[in-house]
Amino acid sequence: MTRRSLPLLRSADASLPPLHARWLDAVLADPSLPEESNATCDDCAMLADPSLPPGALVFSPDTRCCTYLPTLANFLVGGALRSASPHGAASVRRRLSEGDGLSPIGLVADPALVASTHTDQERFGRDASLRCPHYEPVGGRCGVWAWREATCATWFCKHTRGERAKALWNRLHQLLSRLERAVAWHCALSLDIPPEALARMAPLDLPHGAPRADVSASDDALWGRWSGDVEGYFLACAQLAEALSPAEVLSLGGAEARALAATVRLAQRQLLDDALPARVALGRVQVVGLSATSVRVQGYSHLDPLDVPRELFDQLHRFDGRPLEEALREASASAGQEVPSGAVGMLVDFDILRGA
Template identity: 30%
Template sequence: MMLKYQLPRIYESILPREILQFEPQEKKATCDACAMSRPQNKAKIHYRADLKCCTFHPFLPNYLVGALLKEETSTEAHRLLRGKIERREYALPIGMVAPVKYQVEFNHRDEGDFGQREDWLCPYYNKQTQNCNVWRNRGVVCTTFFCKSSYGKTGLSFWEKLGSYLWYVELALLEEALAMLDFSPRQVMTLLDYHNRHEGTSAELKSNVIPEKTSRELWNGYYDDQEGFYKKAYEVVANLDKKSFHELIGEQGQSLEEDLFAILPRLKLS
């Protein structure tokens, strides 16, 4: 399956053709039969078959939250996202963020925790079907995480480079949406501080929700229509063309693209 059909649809009109049309033949890392679970994997580090590599709370940037909320068929995703908004469970203008309490614990995890901790299970994971409720609009970590690669070390390097590139893209796009919706650079920096935390305040480490007063301040006037805000963020990004996108990611983003173009011809099935 081409990457075009594995990445969020919103990228189809802006990412380079070389990336979108690449068709990875990954046979070693499969979601339906987890390659890291018993009995396939006999190594010390292994995952539970019912949890797989989904013991992780991913970040969903604002425009992908908007994409999910605009998709009429994503009814379960709607329920999950609206629940987070109603509970003030780190639904922020940058996107859906893992609670600081979760982030700190995950970032200080012990060897063997990942793939085993059911209490860390992704909130978007469907335990009944053992698949993802937001798959087509999932974030960069979930898109590019491969425990094994049919292309060997070069393949793992490719996925790592794609992850770096897509993270840069996510950051550029979510910041563009914030700028167009009247958030200042200082406000953006404050919001980004809620992502990938290694430490938290005593209050943050005791609760999975943000106090209403703090949340209202962070939302910059959009607190009472967060769903509408996410949809507007989606529209900002959806209206970008390739020229605007490349201007947005600048030299650093284009350098990350070049790294991908360079490694693609080196991918050989092992």
């Protein structure tokens, strides 16, 4: 087992939607992100495979990971209406016509539903009744891919650098979610949504400025001068958002966005730092599978187990907080072959070993 390298690429190339990728120009001097090559959307890494051990967690081919209803900010709605795939645009129009969670802020998913389904391991990735309306059954792709929201843009089932990479994506999710909300409110204000409507979308009893999802979308007073032209409103939102510079977007997010940007930079530095702890000990270790040559161990995530060669697994108890060099020498002597520090690095990434 060798240390996985850290492939980097410009975030705009493959990692994030175009708008979100551009926003990072105001956040990161080098907006490069890990290419999560093990989380393959085109050839889903979570589908059943003959090489998997019995009982391995797999997703349904009818849903993949898309058992999640995304909140689409107003400018994302407009962008999808304008340039998504035919299926994607039609799926957005369907949500608009149904009216659930529809307001000038966008299409807001029920927070209780999102929380319950996203954390339910038995249903997530398996329950077809929860399938995203923007999912394209033929090919299993996202119909609003270029206009997907922060959760869908930063969530991966597997990470090349385990928990370290996941930490960066989680920080990006926090920042991008904040910026999405800020830009959505900016669009609503700029396009003359009436103060009475703004008050209904931001009642005093909801934290963090969360937009209200139960306003009556058919109420003309909610849309002001855009009453009768809801699609036109969302298209105008997309145009406004695209005209904003990265610095303007970050400014709209205020002090909170600047603070979150600092945490993103920290997480990126930590990801790029390959230095090993001076001492390591066992972290989260749960055996979830066995073969003749390896032990499948769950560390930081139940979706991303690691196959550890048996000869290395048998030496893990030697990493007990003593100096790393000493533990490596003893483990190598006992195994009859060198235990490379790179393998230890991967185990640290996956939180099977951790700094002591």
